[in-house]
Amino acid sequence: MSNHRLDAEYADPMPLQVRIDTHQRYSEKPDDPIADVLAAIELTGTEHLADIGCGDARFLACLAAAGHRGTLVGVDTAPAMVAAAAAIPQVTAVLGAAERIPFDDNTFDVLTARHMLYHVPEPTTALTEFRRTVKPGGTVAVVVNHPTNCARTAELVAAHAASYGLTAAHAEHFTVDSGTLPAMMSEIFGMVQIYRTDSALVFDRPAPLARFAEALLTFHGVTPDHPHRQAILADLRADIEDWFTYHPGASWRDPKGYIVATATG
Numbered sequence: 001m002s003n004h005r006l007d008a009e010y011a012d013p014m015p016l017q018v019r020i021d022t023h024q025r026y027s028e029k030p031d032d033p034i035a036d037v038l039a040a041i042e043l044t045g046t047e048h049l050a051d052i053g054c055g056d057a058r059f060l061a062c063l064a065a066a067g068h069r070g071t072l073v074g075v076d077t078a079p080a081m082v083a084a085a086a087a088i089p090q091v092t093a094v095l096g097a098a099e100r101i102p103f104d105d106n107t108f109d110v111l112t113a114r115h116m117l118y119h120v121p122e123p124t125t126a127l128t129e130f131r132r133t134v135k136p137g138g139t140v141a142v143v144v145n146h147p148t149n150c151a152r153t154a155e156l157v158a159a160h161a162a163s164y165g166l167t168a169a170h171a172e173h174f175t176v177d178s179g180t181l182p183a184m185m186s187e188i189f190g191m192v193q194i195y196r197t198d199s200a201l202v203f204d205r206p207a208p209l210a211r212f213a214e215a216l217l218t219f220h221g222v223t224p225d226h227p228h229r230q231a232i233l234a235d236l237r238a239d240i241e242d243w244f245t246y247h248p249g250a251s252w253r254d255p256k257g258y259i260v261a262t263a264t265g
């Protein structure tokens with residue numbers, strides 16, 4: 001993914017919030033990656049914790065609301081996300097990249113990187129930084145998706161982008177997934193524990209699917225400033241409406257899932 005596309009995707013927290021909201025509301029099984037991370041890392045409440053690629057910092061907000069007493073640090077490359085994190089009392093928000101974490105060696109008791117490592121061109125560089133900045137004996141938790149995560153909807157969006165000349169070369173290339181992360185992490189940390197979740201998005205009407213599909217457009221090269229974005233979006237919405245019209249009573253089911261991988265620094 002070009003920097004322009006990644007910058008465009010996260011210049012505004014809204015598409016990310018739509019995707020998270022969709023997973024919360026339209027998953028076949030309860031979908032709560034925050035709860036899954038918390039179950040995997042078992043915090044005492046006093047840890048000095050960094051969330052890398054923190055997005056709108058809802059994980060840190062959740063910890064603060066639960067009475068976490070240790071320092072909470074959010075690091076992200078997107079200024080809009082850093083601003084969202086900075087608005088949460090108790091969170092120290094820092095503009096920075098996973099490949100060069102702006103903290104000293106052995107700083108954090110816990111470091112989390114949730115749904116972000118697949119955006120990093122060299123994930124091994126980021127994992128090495130996680131190891132450097134977490135204290136010996138500290139915990140690192142990384143969440144990445146399955147390689148086929150929401151592939152059905154992604155393929156639909158890709159087909160609409162392709163009809164306007166935006167091909168695979170324009171699409172987001174995810175650098176790591178649940179199939180490749182465990183070996184990558186073991187190289188750096190040794191033993192890795194895996195917690196796996198399998199589910200599906202299920203839509204029984206067009207509007208929430210169209211909303212979700214729209215929130216994927218930038219990943220397929222249809223950036224907010226793309227001259228054909230409105231036309232592509234109109235075609236996509238019409239196609240989704242048609243699918244429900246021609247499949248009365250059917251649901252659009254799209255398999256998905258992720259792993260939480262933990263290791264000790």
Ligand SMILES: C[S@@+](CC[C@H](N)C(=O)[O-])C[C@H]1O[C@@H](n2cnc3c(N)ncnc32)[C@H](O)[C@@H]1O
Pocket residue numbers: 010016020052053054055056058075076077078081096097098099113114115116119120
């Ligand atoms: C899919 S969002 C996930 C946000 C949050 N972790 C969550 O799960 O809600 C990915 C986030 O990673 C950030 N990001 C992308 N590349 C990054 C990098 N190299 N270093 C730090 N953050 C990065 C993006 O700006 C975005 O906020």
